[in-house]
Amino acid sequence: MAAMTEEPRRPARMVFERLGPVLSPWARIRAVAAALAGLAGTVFVAALWWSEPGPLPGRTHAAFAVFTVFCLAWAGYGGWTLTRRVPLFATDRVIAGWLAVAASTATAVLVTVVAVQRGSGLLPAVGVSVVFVGAAVVLVVRAHARRAALLRRKRRLTGEEGR
Amino acid sequence: MTDELLVVRAQLGERAALAELVLRWRTPVWTYVRRMLDAERADDVAQEIWLAVVRGLPRLREPDRFAPWLFTIARRSITDRLRAEYAEAEAFADVAAVSDDPAEATVERAELTAGLSALPVLEREVLVLFYLEDLSVEECAQVCRVPAGTIKSRLSRARRLLREQLTEKGWQP
Structure with a gap:
């Protein structure tokens, strides 16, 4: 049939090269960094806002709100990029998971220290920190489990082919 | 592999x-x-x-x-x-x-192509998936998001239409 007598005009190498921008490690690093920085920033700014001692003037509230929305926008952009634009393979997920644990732990420590120094809002700060770090730990555990399952499957299939 | x-x-x-x-x-x-x-x-x-x-x-x-x-x-x-x-x-x-590509209408394989390209798109698609891509009826059904019975009826209709197309052009089985 016609297409059986025709061949794709683009060589395989060119097809694969055009996928380069999506497969670039930098694209994944940028997306993970945007998501983590956005989330960490949101938690930090929100914790500062919440634990601010005394009544705040309207302009300060507005500034905190703008900062929070700004950080949320980066988190949303990073999340959208990671789920829709850039593939995160199993090994990438493990690395991203550990980055999330590191970033959430650092943010949790920072938020808790600020709350202790101010002497207010300690309980909410600890609560938010636990949720944030907990979510990161869940992500890294799931990433390790997924990678381990794929490695087991790879070993089984390689063994079957070797027979 | x-x-x-x-x-x-x-x-x-x-x-x-x-x-x-x-x-x-x-x-x-x-x-x-x-x-x-x-x-x-x-x-x-x-x-x-x-x-x-x-x-x-x-x-x-x-x-x-x-x-x-x-x-x-x-x-x-x-x-x-x-x-x-x-x-x-x-x-x-x-x-x-x-x-349609008239330049290909000179050999038997190209006649088949011309017949195929004249089919309605749903029938053509199922012929391509089933015969050219070697997918099973169940896999075709999954790809086209229709029941397996629909794929079978489309295949049957596609074969009949293709046969009619080729017979019209003077092709002998």
Whole structure:
């Protein structure tokens, strides 16, 4: 049939090269960094806002709100990029998971220290920190489990082919 | 190496396995797209398909079902392209004419092609998936998102239409 007598005009190498921008490690690093920085920033700014001692003037509230929305926008952009634009393979997920644990732990420590120094809002700060770090730990555990399952499957299939 | 092993290795992040998958499936994907669109658009749509495949590969839960998953993505990309260019009804009527190539009408294989390209798009699609891409009826059903019985009836109708087309052109079985 016609297409059986025709061949794709683009060589395989060119097809694969055009996928380069999506497969670039930098694209994944940028997306993970945007998501983590956005989330960490949101938690930090929100914790500062919440634990601010005394009544705040309207302009300060507005500034905190703008900062929070700004950080949320980066988190949303990073999340959208990671789920829709850039593939995160199993090994990438493990690395991203550990980055999330590191970033959430650092943010949790920072938020808790600020709350202790101010002497207010300690309980909410600890609560938010636990949720944030907990979510990161869940992500890294799931990433390790997924990678381990794929490695087991790879070993089984390689063994079957070797027979 | 089986497709399943290649997919698993690619899902782990092995670039060489992903390149091998592209190399292995590039022509079948392009052939399917080419049967539905003209050569110019086939190159672009095939590239879009590979982009969607790479983006979706980490989420593929059944690596042993790679081929139907791949053709489901291919079908969606073709449909999106047709929808973007025409009203749906016009598109289904027009693609047949687009794929016609009079220069190929001199050999028997090309006559088959001409007959195929004159078929309605749904029947042509199922012939391509079943005969050219070697998918099973169940896999065709998964790709086209219709019951297996519908695929069987489309295949039957497609064979009849193709036979009529070829007989009209004087082809002898």
